[in-house]
Amino acid sequence: AQSVTQPDIHITVSEGASLELRCNYSYGATPYLFWYVQSPGQGLQLLLKYFSGDTLVQGIKGFEAEFKRSQSSFNLRKPSVHWSDAAEYFCAVGVTGANNLFFGTGTRLTVIP
C-alpha cells in the first residue's frame, strides 16, 4: 500500500536560516509528488509539484524540492526562511490508478526571530 512519511512533526528555525522538510514515500513506481502549505484555519496552497523530468523543481515563495528516486524522497528546501513561512507543510503523493492523493501527517514549522 502507498504511504507517505513526514518524519518531523515540528521544526523550529530562526528567521534567515535554511530549511529542509523531509518526505519519504512508499510506492512501486514513480509517483506524482506535491508539497502543500497550510496556514492556520486555511485551506492548502500548492507550493510545487513533480511529475517527471528535472528532479529539482522550483515552486512559489522561494521553495524548491528534489526528487531522489534511490531514497524515495521528495524533500522541501528553502535557503532563507521568512517569518511568514510559519505554517503546516504537507507532502502528498498521487499514484497511477488512484483518484486521490495520499497525504503525509504534516510538519509544523515555527520561525523564531
Add this chain to the structure above:
Amino acid sequence: GAVVSQHPSRVICKSGTSVKIECRSLDFQATTMFWYRQFPKQSLMLMATSNEGSKATYEQGVEKDKFLINHASLTLSTLTVTSAHPEDSSFYICSARGSHQYYEQYFGPGTRLTVT
C-alpha cells in the same frame, strides 16, 4: 487561476440539525471534487470523491447517509452533514480537479463546523 471557494467559512449549528457546505471552482471546470475532514493538528482524511453527475464514492468508515455529497455541476459540489452531533465538529476542506489537471488538486479555504 484554479481558485476554489467554500461557503460558509464558519458555521455553528445545534445538535440534530443539518448543515450544507458549498464548494465552488471559480475559474475552471471541476470534473472531480474531493471532501476532506481535518482534526486539530492532524493531516487530511479523505471522506469522499465525487465526479460531476455521478454518485460520490465514500471512503471506508464514512457514513454516506450522514455526509451527503452532491456534485450537480462542473463548478459546484455540496456536502450536507445531516443530524449533526458534536462529534461531527471539525474542519472540512474541499478540493477540485479539472480534466486536464493530472492528479493535481486545488483546495478551498475550509469550513469550520461547530455543533453545539
